[in-house]
Amino acid sequence: MRIGLLGYGVVGAGVDHLAQRLEGVSVEKVLCLNVGDVPGGRGVADISAIIDDPEIDTVVEAMGGLHPAWEFASGALKAGKHYITANKALVSAFLPELVELAKENGVALRCTAAVGGGIPWLVNIERCRRVDSIRRIHGIFNGTTNFILDAMHRDGAEFERVLAQAQKLGYAEADPSADIDGDDVRRKLVISTAAAFGKLIRESDVPMFGIRTVTAQDVLNFKALGKVCKLIARAESGEKIKASVEPVLIPAGAPESAVPENFNLVTYESENAGVQSFFGQGAGRYPTAYNVVQDCLDVCGGKNDFYTKQYVAAEVDNRDVLRCYYVRTSASDAWLQSVAATQGDGYIVTRAVSQADFHAHVRELQSRDHRLFFAAVE
Amino acid sequence: MRIGLLGYGVVGAGVDHLAQRLEGVSVEKVLCLNVGDVPGGRGVADISAIIDDPEIDTVVEAMGGLHPAWEFASGALKAGKHYITANKALVSAFLPELVELAKENGVALRCTAAVGGGIPWLVNIERCRRVDSIRRIHGIFNGTTNFILDAMHRDGAEFERVLAQAQKLGYAEADPSADIDGDDVRRKLVISTAAAFGKLIRESDVPMFGIRTVTAQDVLNFKALGKVCKLIARAESGEKIKASVEPVLIPAGAPESAVPENFNLVTYESENAGVQSFFGQGAGRYPTAYNVVQDCLDVCGGKNDFYTKQYVAAEVDNRDVLRCYYVRTSASDAWLQSVAATQGDGYIVTRAVSQADFHAHVRELQSRDHRLFFAAVE
Numbered sequence: 001m002r003i004g005l006l007g008y009g010v011v012g013a014g015v016d017h018l019a020q021r022l023e024g025v026s027v028e029k030v031l032c033l034n035v036g037d038v039p040g041g042r043g044v045a046d047i048s049a050i051i052d053d054p055e056i057d058t059v060v061e062a063m064g065g066l067h068p069a070w071e072f073a074s075g076a077l078k079a080g081k082h083y084i085t086a087n088k089a090l091v092s093a094f095l096p097e098l099v100e101l102a103k104e105n106g107v108a109l110r111c112t113a114a115v116g117g118g119i120p121w122l123v124n125i126e127r128c129r130r131v132d133s134i135r136r137i138h139g140i141f142n143g144t145t146n147f148i149l150d151a152m153h154r155d156g157a158e159f160e161r162v163l164a165q166a167q168k169l170g171y172a173e174a175d176p177s178a179d180i181d182g183d184d185v186r187r188k189l190v191i192s193t194a195a196a197f198g199k200l201i202r203e204s205d206v207p208m209f210g211i212r213t214v215t216a217q218d219v220l221n222f223k224a225l226g227k228v229c230k231l232i233a234r235a236e237s238g239e240k241i242k243a244s245v246e247p248v249l250i251p252a253g254a255p256e257s258a259v260p261e262n263f264n265l266v267t268y269e270s271e272n273a274g275v276q277s278f279f280g281q282g283a284g285r286y287p288t289a290y291n292v293v294q295d296c297l298d299v300c301g302g303k304n305d306f307y308t309k310q311y312v313a314a315e316v317d318n319r320d321v322l323r324c325y326y327v328r329t330s331a332s333d334a335w336l337q338s339v340a341a342t343q344g345d346g347y348i349v350t351r352a353v354s355q356a357d358f359h360a361h362v363r364e365l366q367s368r369d370h371r372l373f374f375a376a377v378e
Numbered sequence: 379m380r381i382g383l384l385g386y387g388v389v390g391a392g393v394d395h396l397a398q399r400l401e402g403v404s405v406e407k408v409l410c411l412n413v414g415d416v417p418g419g420r421g422v423a424d425i426s427a428i429i430d431d432p433e434i435d436t437v438v439e440a441m442g443g444l445h446p447a448w449e450f451a452s453g454a455l456k457a458g459k460h461y462i463t464a465n466k467a468l469v470s471a472f473l474p475e476l477v478e479l480a481k482e483n484g485v486a487l488r489c490t491a492a493v494g495g496g497i498p499w500l501v502n503i504e505r506c507r508r509v510d511s512i513r514r515i516h517g518i519f520n521g522t523t524n525f526i527l528d529a530m531h532r533d534g535a536e537f538e539r540v541l542a543q544a545q546k547l548g549y550a551e552a553d554p555s556a557d558i559d560g561d562d563v564r565r566k567l568v569i570s571t572a573a574a575f576g577k578l579i580r581e582s583d584v585p586m587f588g589i590r591t592v593t594a595q596d597v598l599n600f601k602a603l604g605k606v607c608k609l610i611a612r613a614e615s616g617e618k619i620k621a622s623v624e625p626v627l628i629p630a631g632a633p634e635s636a637v638p639e640n641f642n643l644v645t646y647e648s649e650n651a652g653v654q655s656f657f658g659q660g661a662g663r664y665p666t667a668y669n670v671v672q673d674c675l676d677v678c679g680g681k682n683d684f685y686t687k688q689y690v691a692a693e694v695d696n697r698d699v700l701r702c703y704y705v706r707t708s709a710s711d712a713w714l715q716s717v718a719a720t721q722g723d724g725y726i727v728t729r730a731v732s733q734a735d736f737h738a739h740v741r742e743l744q745s746r747d748h749r750l751f752f753a754a755v756e
Contacts, residue, residue, distance in 0.1 A: 018509060018650060118651040120502055127498060131396060131671050255657060258636035267657075272396060272664040273496040279633060279645075279655035286650040293509050 001025045001300050004050030004081070006072055007063035008032040008043070011086055011113075014289030015062055025296055028056055051075045058299065060292060061085040070094055077101040077109070084295045086113035086288050092187035092203050095194055096313070099306050109306045110295035115141065115188040118287025119280040121266050123294070125195045126307040132270040134196040138234035141188045143262030143282045144172045144179035145211050145231040150260055153228060158216045171262050181210035182231065182245040189233040189243060195307035196268055197237040199314035206316055207359045208245040213373040218328055221347055222249055222375075225326070228257035229375055240317035244355060247375035249326055254378075321355035324377040327362070331369035335361050349377060379403045379678050382428030382459070384450055385441035386410040386421070389464055389491075392667030393440055403674050406434055429453045436677065438670060439463040448472055455479040455487070462673045464491035464666050470565035470581050473572055474691070477684050486682045488673035493566040494519065496665025497658040499644050501672070503573045504685040510648040512574040516612035519566040521640030521660045522550045522557035523589050523609040528638055531606060536594045549640045559588035560609065560623040567611040567621060573685035574646055575615040577692035584694055585737045586623040591751040596706055599725055600627055600753075603704070606635035607753055618695035622733060625753035627704055632756075699733035702755040705740070709747035713739050727755060 003019065005012055005027050016027050016038075028042065029050050035043025047068075050056055059076035061083070063069055069090045076083050078101065085091065091098060091111045102109035112122045128134060140146050144166060151162045163180070166172035178184045186208045193201055211231055222229050227249035235243040250257045255277060259265045264282035269275050281287040327336060328347040341351040350358070355376075366372050381397065383390055383405050394405050394416075406420065407428050413421025425446075428434055437454035439461070441447055447468045454461050456479065463469065469476065469489045480487035490500045506512060518524050522544060529540045541558070544550035556562045564586045571579055589609055600607050605627035613621040628635045633655065637643045642660035647653050659665040705714060706725040720727040728736070733754075744750050 022509065119654065120505060123505070124498055124502070127501070127672065130675055131400065132668060253636055253638075255633070255636045255638070258631055258633045260631075260633070263653075265657075273668045274659045274662075274665055275641075275657075276497065277655075277657035279643075279653070279657065281652045284652075287652055290510060290651045294505065297508055 001058050001296055002056050003027045003296070004053065004056040004059045005030045006050070006059060006061040008038055009062065010285045011288045011292070012062035014285040015060060015292045018286070018289050018293045019296065022293060022297065024300060025293070029053065047072055047075065051079050051081070056081060058082040058084065058296065060296070061087055062292065063087065064089065066090060066093055073098060074101055077105050077107060080105050080107055082108040082299050084110045084292060084299065086111065086292055088114040088184065088187040088191060092190040095190065096200055096311070099311060102306065108299040108304045110299060110303070111191065112295050113288045113291035115191050116264055116266055116278065116280070117282040117284060118290045119264060119266065119278045119282060120291070121192070121278050122195050122307050123298070124276070124278065125192070125268060128268065128270050128273060128276070129196070129308055132272045134237065134268045134270045136234070136236045136269040137192050137196050137267065138232060139266035139277070140230050140256060140259050140264050141185045141233050141266060141282065142179055142231060143264055144176065146259055146264070147171045147262040148180070149211065149214070149229050149231070152214070152216065152219050156216055156219065159212070159214055180212050182208040185231060185233045186245045189235055189245060193235045193241060193243060194311060197235070197241065198308045198310050198312065199237065199241055200311050201241050201243060201314055201316050206243045206245060207318065209247065209374070211247055213371050214247070215373065217346070218373055221326070221328070221344060225249065225377070226252050227377065228252050230256050230259070232256070240315045242318050242321050243316050244318060244321070249375045249377045251378060318355040318359070322352040323355050323358070324352050325350045325358055325374050326377055327372070327374045329365055329369045329372040331365050331372065333361065333365055336365070379436050379674055380434050381405045381674070382431065382434040382437045383408045384428070384437060384439040386415055387440065388663045389666045389670070390440035392663040393438060393670045396664070396667050396671045397674065400671060400675065402678060403671070407431065425450055425453065429457050429459070434459060436460040436462060436674065438674070439465055440670065441465065442467065444468060444471055451476060452479055455483050455485060458483050458485055460486040460677050462488045462670060462677065464489065464670055466492040466562065466565040466569060470568040473568065474578055474689070477689060480684065486677045487684045488677060488681070489569065490673050491666045491669035493569050494642055494644055494656065494658070495660040495662060496668045497642060497644065497656045497660060498669070499570070499656050500573050500685050501676070502654070502656065503570070503646060506646065506648050506651060506654070507574070507686055510650045512615065512646045512648045514612070514614045514647040515570050515574050515645065516610060517644035517655070518608050518634060518637050518642050519563045519611050519644060519660065520557055520609060521642055522554065524637055524642070525549045525640040526558070527589065527592070527607050527609070530592070530594065530597050534594055534597065537590070537592055558590050560586040563609060563611045563623045567613055567623060571613045571619060571621060572689060575613070575619070576686045576688050576690065577615065577619055578689050579619050579621060579692055579694050584621045584623060585696065587625065587752070589625055591749050592625065593751065595724070596751055599704070599706070599722060603627065603755070604630050605755065606630050608634050608637070610634070618693045620696050620699050621694050622696060627753045627755045629756060696733040696737070700730040701733050701736070702730050703728045703736055703752050704755055705750070705752045707743055707747045707750040709743050709750065711739065711743055714743070
């Protein structure tokens, strides 16, 4: 395998380092802004030096972002090169197009590192589905928000202070929106749903709520309820897909409640194997690069489809999902009062309500109370 | 793949059921006591009907026990048939012989279901080692003892009562010794050590202590210390292998502490991927059968070595392992008093001591106090 690597940042340099150990795999050229950064004179400044090079059979992308990643990906696939990426934004947004292009050109498309960093999540879904069917997936897919929530639970600190600490430690970006508002998790859920169910759902169809407004007082309330708050993505298969990204209050003592720091814990439930969970580092140079080079070996070994052979488009419908919700808001709302089961000090817990209904009401309430916070209660 | 299946009990019948879904895989003959139990007239009463059948290319064993499993395994391998088994006792006891026979005859030897039931443990170790090196493995490898300890922590019940309940639910055998005394876990550790480090250690070299003598009062003591008791196997690679099976007090809130009921949680630490854990059903008809048929597919796909290419024999040496221990005993012992750091009501907690020294002393103490219980403190 002769690789053209796109990007030489944290992940790209990690991939270059780990690939050196693999027999039969070599990074021939590296596209980056400062070509001098790349040892061995392999740096190139123009994508055509890679796409037009017939010696390069595989493009590995470690840049991130939608553009020019999409243009590079489609160019590489059309040129008959395998495409391996850790870019979840790209794959989530262009999944049908990428799968189609890979199929048309008879090349592989892999993105194991895009969901769960170093965790062998997509590959174990792929293995499971050889003999079993997966009905549900759920879990903690984002290390930044887990780090923040874990620290808030341990230290009683306010969100802003913990976020600043996470940024200092490199666990959160300077602009943390994609993590704390749930975009990152939603992208991973869209990709996981495709791999686990063979169903293509649209990112924008999945309701998404983050943790930006959670307070130290909320955390005290969760503790009084015997719960731990985590940002959870979940999807359930069917003719229509039930899918959401929202904060959830987990019973203290349940596996998800014990996930520390910036770790991830992701789970599928299959018919025969039952509940299977995977815990590990969802980000970072070497965990991410690890799964990228594993993809390289799988492609060398002949794996040539995107985790499953068949995909069909599917809608998201959460009307039949019934959940209880913790809601802390200063806005008054007749519907919310009508479904309140418990009245706490400054918050309510609803009886079981339709998730779709709840999300619609809470969006309206958020327009009146920007500090509102809610979480499903398990 | 044309399979000769040995055994038609819980796992064997499960394998037969799941194998029907696989293209290109068929169970041709089944060795069992009551040949009439097997649908399709496939039952045979004599192993030679399978071993001497040139049409059968793979033997799947789901009987358990050392004999005649060893004779059947060596016969099948010598006859040039792939051998797939869920029998941890067999593989742990005869690992060097089985690996050698498989190599000599150019056939595959797989036992994914032998460690972790339905959990994809050995196969993910195998995948990890393609690009990474594993330094440590540890975890909860036994569902029976986890069920008992979990119930004791939740209900405050005594060991005997919970064991009887586990037996009633089918989570413990009529003779529970292999589970509660640690033999089952030790076998899994020996197999895992081979796969993870390429090192063959002997079962009898690994110190093993179980949970037979833990009491409701011990559990109250653990809670007062903020800990949860689990039966933990661990091994660390090196010129000599550090390896043990013993009860461990885990901080409440750590991932292992949150493993409920009869689930397993097993972990490796590798250089680049970091800590990776796998949670799921470590036993049961369909989880176990699931991994057996996955092995069938891997062998069909050309996987032909026992999880790693090279093995060397290695010794176990725990002299340099330093640990603190909770000890509850009515016997008096000068050494134990000399290393006591905390004196509780009826128990002590030692300062950090050599694990090898501690195990030697505690064995002598157990001969004087059969009710002694101890656990390492983390």
